[in-house]
Amino acid sequence: MKFPEDLKYTDDHEWVRVEGNIATIGVTDHAASELGDVVYIDIEMDGVVSKGDTLGTIEAVKTVADLYSPISGTITEVNTGLNDNPEVVNNDAYGEGWIVKIELSDSSELDELMDADSYKASIGH
C-alpha cells in the first residue's frame, strides 16, 4: 500500500495533490482496499463547494461511501474516465484514479490536512 509523500490526506481517506491553485482529489489506497471493487463513482456536485460538502458517492461491491470535499473552491473537472473504468480507483488510486479537480478558494485550508506520515499513523500503518 502506497502513501506518496507529496500528497496531503484527510480523515475521510482522501488525498489532495496541489499544483498551482488546482487541487486534484482522490481516495487513498487504504480507502480503495477497504471499499473493495469500486463499481461506480457519482459526482453530483457542480460549481462552488465548501470544505466538508458531499461531492458524491462511491459505490463498491460491498458498500457505498460518501466522498467529501477536503477543501473549498470550484469544481473545474470531473474524471469522466471513471465511468467506463472505475476499477482504476483500486489499481491506480493516486494516478488514473483521481476523481475531481477543484480550484482552491482558500489555500490556508491545506494546512489543516495531514501529511503522509500522519495519515499512515492515523490508520495504524
Place this chain on the structure above:
Amino acid sequence: MKKTGFYNQHKELNAKMVSFAGFEMPIQYPKGIIHEHKLVRSSVGMFDVSHMGEFFVQGPEALDLVQKLITNDASKLEIGQVLYTAMCYEDGGIVDDLLTYKIADDHYMLVVNGSNIDKDYEWVEKNAVGFDCEIRNESDEYLLLAVQGPKSKETIKKLTDCNLDDMEFYRFAYDQTLAGVPAIVSRTGYTGELGYELYFKGGEAEAKKVWDALMEAGAEFGIEAVGLGCRDTLRLEKGYVLYGNDITQDTNPIEAGLGWITKLAKDDFNGKSVLEKVKADNPDRRLVGFEVTADRFIARQGYKLFKGEEEIGFVTSGNLSPSLDKPIGMGYVKWDYKDPETEIEIEARGKRFPATVKKMPLI
C-alpha cells in the same frame, strides 16, 4: 471469535477477514470480489464455509422429527439424496433454511446457516422431546469446503474414488475419502454452477491436506480460494435467498417465494396451519427480484421501495451483478406490485432511483 481449520491458508493468501457467524471468515482475497465471481462462473473456485452447522438426527423416529421440523417433505427422499427446505416456528416465521441429507432410513444430517447454529439447535432440541431418536450438533467438528464452477468435477475427481459422473444434482455419497481423508461428497452449492460441497472432520492438519490437494488438483483450471463476498453476488444472481437478508423469523416461506419447498399436503409440521391460511388468502407481500435501471446506483439492504408516492416495500439484498454488469437486488413488495416488469423506485440518500421487477433467477 472462532477460526475455521483453514485460517492459516486464508492468512497466507492475504484474505480480508471479517467477523461472520461468530467466525473470522474470508470475505475476499486480494484480486477482489468481481474477479472471484467470474472465476466461479467460468472455471472453479473454492470457498471455506466451515462456519455452516451440521446436526444429525438418528434413531427409529428420526424421520418423524425431521418431518415435524421442516416444511418440505423428507418422506420421499432416497438414501443419498439431499432436500432444500425451510424450518418454521409455529407462527410460520422462518427459523432457517437448510439442507436435509438422508444418510440412512433412520439417519439424517441437517446443514444450517452458521449464524443460526445456536438458535436452530435449541429449536431442534425443543422439538425432539418425545421422539425416539438422538440429535447431535457436530458443527464444531466438521470442516466444509464448497468447490464450485464448471471445472469443479474435474478438480475433485482426481482426489476421490467417488463416482462423480453418476452423481446427480442434490445427491451425495456419505462414506468417501478425499485426498485420503474421510469425507461426505455432496453435489450441492449456493452459486448456481456445477459444484460440490465437501464435509470432513479434523483440525488444521486435515484442513491443510485437503486444501493443498484441491489447490494442486485445480491448478490446471486456475483454481483460487474465493470468499463470502462473491458467494453473495453469485447467489443473488441466481435468486437464492439469504437468511438474515431475504428471509428472517419475520417472514414466512409463502411470501418469500419458497412455496415450492412448503408441502402443505404433508402431515402436520411446525407452522403448517398458519401457512395454509397465508397461502389461501395470498400473502400481503412477495419477495421479488429487480434490476436497477438508474445509472451508477446500487440498491442496499433496508432501502425503501416506492410506486409513485406509495411506499410498497423494502430492499433485502442488493449488489452489482458481475455477470450482467448491472445492479440487481431482491426485496419485498406489496402483492399488487410483484409481477415481472413492474416499474418501481428505490429511495436512498433522499433521492429516487428507478428499477424494474424481474423474474428470478436474474441470470
